[in-house]
Every structure is written in structure tokens, then in C-alpha cells.
Amino acid sequence: MNKKFSLSEKELESFRKNGYAGPFDLYERDEIIAKYKSIRSSLFDREFAAYDLDNKSVISGYDRHLDINELSDHVMRREIADKLEGILGPEIICWRSEMFPKYPGDEGTDWHQADTFAHASGKPQVVWPMNEDFGGAVTVWTAFTDVTEENGCLRFIPGTHEEMFYDESKEMQYTPEEVNKLEKDGIKRGFFGYDYRNLQKDESFVPDESRAVSIEMKAGQFVIFWSTLMHSSLPNITTNQTRLGFTSRYVPASVKIYPDVDAIEEYGSVISLDKFGVVVVAGDNQSKHNRVVTKNLRGVPFSAHKEVETKEPELTEA
Numbered sequence: 001m002n003k004k005f006s007l008s009e010k011e012l013e014s015f016r017k018n019g020y021a022g023p024f025d026l027y028e029r030d031e032i033i034a035k036y037k038s039i040r041s042s043l044f045d046r047e048f049a050a051y052d053l054d055n056k057s058v059i060s061g062y063d064r065h066l067d068i069n070e071l072s073d074h075v076m077r078r079e080i081a082d083k084l085e086g087i088l089g090p091e092i093i094c095w096r097s098e099m100f101p102k103y104p105g106d107e108g109t110d111w112h113q114a115d116t117f118a119h120a121s122g123k124p125q126v127v128w129p130m131n132e133d134f135g136g137a138v139t140v141w142t143a144f145t146d147v148t149e150e151n152g153c154l155r156f157i158p159g160t161h162e163e164m165f166y167d168e169s170k171e172m173q174y175t176p177e178e179v180n181k182l183e184k185d186g187i188k189r190g191f192f193g194y195d196y197r198n199l200q201k202d203e204s205f206v207p208d209e210s211r212a213v214s215i216e217m218k219a220g221q222f223v224i225f226w227s228t229l230m231h232s233s234l235p236n237i238t239t240n241q242t243r244l245g246f247t248s249r250y251v252p253a254s255v256k257i258y259p260d261v262d263a264i265e266e267y268g269s270v271i272s273l274d275k276f277g278v279v280v281v282a283g284d285n286q287s288k289h290n291r292v293v294t295k296n297l298r299g300v301p302f303s304a305h306k307e308v309e310t311k312e313p314e315l316t317e318a
Helices: 009-018 027-042 068-075 078-087
Strands: 020-024 092-102 107-114 138-143 155-156 187-189 213-215 220-227 231-233 242-251 263-266 269-272 281-282
Touching: 009 020, 009 078, 020 078, 020 213, 068 242, 078 092, 078 138, 078 220, 078 242, 078 281, 242 281
Parallel strands: 107 187
Antiparallel strands: 020 220, 092 242, 092 281, 107 231, 138 220, 138 242, 155 213, 155 231, 263 269
16 A cells, blocks of 8 residues: 555566665755764764663664664654555664764775675574575665765665675674775775675685666755675775764564574674563554563653654745
């Protein structure tokens, strides 16, 4: 059943073929700038954060929708949820969010795919029911700042979402000293202290960058893509622009999240899942295998299908 912000049939067809859709408008520029300022200050306050980490940890930006009110609202946006229902069905949970800042001079992120999300932890974090055609998750990547090729926009290779070129059960060694030092094909790019090439099924495999598309976005826009789509980002070659993206990741409620584990070890940190829970974004969550949270860690309820209130533009004389 179509909803107010559903993907059109043409958009759904394109998504199924290419593995991504968008960008779509969500916030007005003034609104996202104000939110960015508030969220940025909140990121340094970890009193209610789900994980006992300092802000120097690579994974300190995980799941801040569980404690920062503006992000709690964001992952529930109706403009997002309606589009996801056309892809994932009527029962949807948000299982993870991540902040992705890219500061001036930062390296790009290497080409990669995520199916079970075991690439860093060594254990599957997302397990779909048996006989499902797809794994992975649907990622919603929202630009909190303008995103350009110069400051490190996303890149996709369309149509690569139905075949995994990497084996996430292989082992990668965490080498933080290599951050901002790896160069591949003349471009500075790594994977947050890992070398993602170690997971290649075929050691001679080279992603076909001639087919890649750059996803430039205005602040306040978002793009949707399968995590199994081959994706990367360019380095930030500017001297004065920080690029900030926020991802929220969604799966059907039937998918098991972090099965049989009570902590995650990756990127040099160990985090307990004692405060973790998935958030129901659509439906009533008939599946009982995941811990569900209905309030964030500040005690504020997650409001289903929150919608932007838009205003008609004011007319001014020329």
C-alpha cells in the first residue's frame, strides 16, 4: 500500500536494478544547520551514550540515536520509513546508526560491501532467516553538511548489490597506525585502520571504477542503498570543510541482530550490548528474537513515523 512518501514504481525499479535511490530532500538548510550544531555538541556528552567509550574510539559514534534526541527522531522519520517499506516490507527495525565525519585531509574509504557485518568483529551481526534472497541491511545516509567530490562524497558501483566480492569471515588485522597512510591506485584510502582488500574472495579482483558514480548531496538530503552495494568515499582534499554524514541502518524485524553475543570487539574497542536495543520503525514487531527499546536512554519515547512540518516559501518582491 502506497504511503505519503513511498518510492514510486519507477524509483523502486531503479533501486532494485542499481542498489540505491536518491538523493531525497528531508531538511531545509537552516533546519539541518541548527540540528548539526546541536548534535555536534551532544556527541561530546557521553553521559547517556549506550557504550562506555571515549570520543577517541573509532566506534564512539555508533548508535547515538539511542541517546541523542535529534537522532532518535531522525531514524523514525516518516519520509524515510515510507520509502523503506517498499523495499523491506511492513515490519522494519533500525538496528544501528553511525556518525561519519571526514575532516580536511582525511583519507577516503576503500571500496567495500557489508552482508553480515562480520568484517571487523569476526562474528555475524546481521543474520537473515533461512532461504532469503538478500542479506545485509538498507542504509540511509544523511548529509548534515554539503557533500561534494572535494570533501569526500560517497561513490557507488551500480548493480553490484546482488553478488558479494568479499568474504567477511576472513580475518583482517587492525592497524590504526596505517590510517591516512594507505594509497591505492594513487588515491589515499583505507578502512578505519583495516585493509579491506584482505577480505577479497579473488586476490586479483579490482573494482570497476569506470562504472562508479559520485553521490554529491546538499545538507539535509539523504540517499538509500543496500549495504551489499559496492561503495566507497573519496578523500577530503579541502583545507576548511568538514563533511559529516549520519547513517541509519534498517532490516526487516525477522532479521536477528547480534545473535548469541553480548559484546562487540572491533576497531580496537570492546563494547557491551547491555544498553543496546533495536527500534521499531514500522509495524508492530511480531518477531521476538531481538531486544526492542521504546524509549531512548534519556527516557524520551521513539515517536513512530515522525514527519517534517513544511512551510510554504514566503514571497518577496524583486
